[in-house]
Every structure is written in structure tokens, then in C-alpha cells.
Amino acid sequence: MITSDPPSERRLPVGALLGAIVVIVVIYAAVPLARNAALQLLCLAVALGLFTHSPRQVTTVSLSACGLLALAMLGLWSTGTQGFDSVRDGTNGLLACLFMLVLGQAIHHFSVKHEELSEQQSTMATTLARMEQLATRDPLTGLFNTRHMTELMNQHAKRSERADLPMSLGLIDLDQFQRVNERFGHAVGDEALVAVSRIATEVFRQTDVIGRWGGEELLVLFTDTEPEQALLGLERLRDRLAGQDLSVARLGVKVTFSAGLVVWQEGEDMDATLTRARHALLRAKHEGRDRTVTGHFNPATLS
Numbered sequence: 001m002i003t004s005d006p007p008s009e010r011r012l013p014v015g016a017l018l019g020a021i022v023v024i025v026v027i028y029a030a031v032p033l034a035r036n037a038a039l040q041l042l043c044l045a046v047a048l049g050l051f052t053h054s055p056r057q058v059t060t061v062s063l064s065a066c067g068l069l070a071l072a073m074l075g076l077w078s079t080g081t082q083g084f085d086s087v088r089d090g091t092n093g094l095l096a097c098l099f100m101l102v103l104g105q106a107i108h109h110f111s112v113k114h115e116e117l118s119e120q121q122s123t124m125a126t127t128l129a130r131m132e133q134l135a136t137r138d139p140l141t142g143l144f145n146t147r148h149m150t151e152l153m154n155q156h157a158k159r160s161e162r163a164d165l166p167m168s169l170g171l172i173d174l175d176q177f178q179r180v181n182e183r184f185g186h187a188v189g190d191e192a193l194v195a196v197s198r199i200a201t202e203v204f205r206q207t208d209v210i211g212r213w214g215g216e217e218l219l220v221l222f223t224d225t226e227p228e229q230a231l232l233g234l235e236r237l238r239d240r241l242a243g244q245d246l247s248v249a250r251l252g253v254k255v256t257f258s259a260g261l262v263v264w265q266e267g268e269d270m271d272a273t274l275t276r277a278r279h280a281l282l283r284a285k286h287e288g289r290d291r292t293v294t295g296h297f298n299p300a301t302l303s
């Protein structure tokens with residue numbers, strides 16, 4: 001079961017509270033004139049138990065207050081201390097004890113309910129986060145899934161249009177991935193996919209949006225980025241993958257990728273942008289793989 005700490009505003013060190021109770025009881029015993037005020041302060045200390053950590057501590061506070069007060073009264077009565085009226089002070093003390101026990105129980109009950117509620121809230125938050133994860137992420141790579149990427153593309157297109165910001169789209173396809181699966185097995189192929197995804201998230205900017213576009217394809221949305229910079233990003237990924245062993249067991253699994261990179265045109269439907277990116281990707285494959293082919297901008301302008 002998931003438990004949660006009470007909110008910080010409820011926290012009061014129980015040790016400090018017990019210390020205060022001891023001091024109040026000492027004042028009660030030592031200063032006859034302050035007895036009524038001490039009883040009121042004791043009740044207040046028990047009420048402050050509401051701000052301690054747990055229901056158990058609430059009970060500790062109220063029982064300690066009652067126990068210490070009873071001991072003090074017993075001591076005063078048995079030693080016949082002057083100024084201690086056993087009827088008046090005894091009745092007041094017993095009433096205070098009764099009040100503190102009832103108050104302690106009520107606060108204990110409230111505290112238990114509060115804890116249950118916190119646990120439920122925490123469980124709900126975890127479940128919601130898990131559901132959101134399942135709805136938006138690809139289970140293998142942890143990247144955004146196709147459906148969520150589609151939503152994000154449309155959102156970013158609107159944002160780019162409103163703010164007049166450049167946006168590019170890169171479609172990445174791992175080369176000859178079937179051979180990786182055939183040679184090393186599907187599980188190792190999965191490892192390679194996970195490794196490429198992890199490296200991609202490291203290589204691209206945090207503002208770039210990366211998703212798995214089915215199978216062995218990734219889609220990158222280069223938001224607020226000039227295409228030349230997006231191309232540099234893709235080539236950084238190529239450099240990082242070059243010669244890198246992508247298997248956990250160091251089997252020598254290496255992959256390259258082909259990519260199609262296009263600039264989103266203002267007002268363009270994202271499906272049309274994707275189609276252009278796929279055409280560019282196919283050209284990259286036909287031209288020999290392990291390269292990026294761009295559409296609608298001149299990579300020769302690279303600085």
C-alpha cells in the first residue's frame with residue numbers, strides 16, 4: 001500500500017509537545033495560582049496534537065497529558081500540599097482529564113480519516129500517472145506513442161503558426177533492422193531500439209519532441225528550430241550511433257539510420273508534412289541508407 005507523509009503544515013514535533021506538557025504539569029504542581037491556566041494550557045496542548053505526524057502520536061499526546069496530570073494530582077493530594085483543594089482541584093483536574101481524553105479520541109479519529117484520505121489521494125495520483133503513461137508512451141522505448149505524437153504535432157503546429165516559429169519534422173528509420181533481428185534475435189533487436197531511443201533523447205534538445213512512429217521508426221519534432229539546426233541534430237545522433245554497441249551483452253550490435261527531414265509549412269496539414277518526410281526518407285533509403293535527405297530547404301546553407 002502506498003502511504004503518504006502528512007502535509008508539512010500538519011507537522012509538529014511530538015517531542016516538543018510532550019516537553020511542553022511536562023513543563024505545564026510542573027507549573028500546575030508548583031504554582032497553585034496558575035492551576036486553572038495550566039489545565040487550559042494542557043487542553044490546548046492536546047488540541048495541538050492535531051498537528052502531529054500520526055494518529056498514534058495524537059493518542060500518545062493525550063494519554064501523556066492525562067497521565068502526568070493524574071500523577072501530579074496524586075502527588076499533591078498524598079503529600080497534603082498546601083493550596084491543593086482535593087475537591088475543587090481534583091474535580092477540575094478530573095474534568096480536564098476527561099475533556100482531554102474525549103478531545104484526543106476525536107482528533108485521533110480525524111487523524112485516521114485524514115491519513116486514509118491522503119493514502120487514497122496518493123494512490124489516485126499514482127494510478128492517474130500510470131494511466132497517462134500508458135496512454136501517451138510507447139511501452140518498449142518510453143518515447144511518446146504514435147497517437148500522442150499526432151496530438152503533439154497538431155498542438156505544436158498551432159503554436160508555431162501563432163508565434164510564427166519555425167518547425168521541422170524528422171522521420172528516422174533504422175537501416176536493415178530485419179538483419180539485426182535475424183542475426184541476434186528479436187530481444188536484442190528490442191535492446192537496440194531502446195538504446196537508440198535513449199541516445200536520441202540525450203542528443204536532441206529538451207524542447208524537441210521524440211516519439212516512436214511504429215516498428216523501427218522514430219519521429220522527431222524540432223520545435224522552434226531552423227531546419228539547418230534540425231539537420232545538425234540528426235547528424236549528431238548519427239555520430240553518436242556510429243560504431244556504438246547497442247546490446248546489453250556487448251554482442252557488437254550496430255545500427256545506422258536513414259532520415260527524411262522536412263520543414264513544416266505554415267497552414268500545412270500535418271499529414272501532408274509527414275508524407276513529404278516519408279518521401280524524403282524513402283529517397284535516403286534508395287540513395288544507399290545511413291543518410292538524411294531533406295525536402296524544401298537547401299542543406300548547403302549549413303553554417
Ligand SMILES: Nc1nc2c(ncn2[C@@H]2O[C@H](COP(=O)(O)OP(=O)(O)OP(=O)(O)O)[C@@H](O)[C@H]2O)c(=O)[nH]1
Pocket residue numbers: 140173174175176177178179181185186187188189190193214215216285289
Ligand atoms: N526487435 C524489434 N524489431 C522490430 C520492432 N518493430 C519492428 N521491428 C523489425 O524491424 C524490421 C523492419 O524491417 P523492414 O521494414 O523490412 O526494413 P529494414 O530491415 O529495417 O530495412 P530498411 O528499412 O530497408 O533499411 C522488421 O524485421 C521488424 O520485425 C520491435 O519493436 N522490436
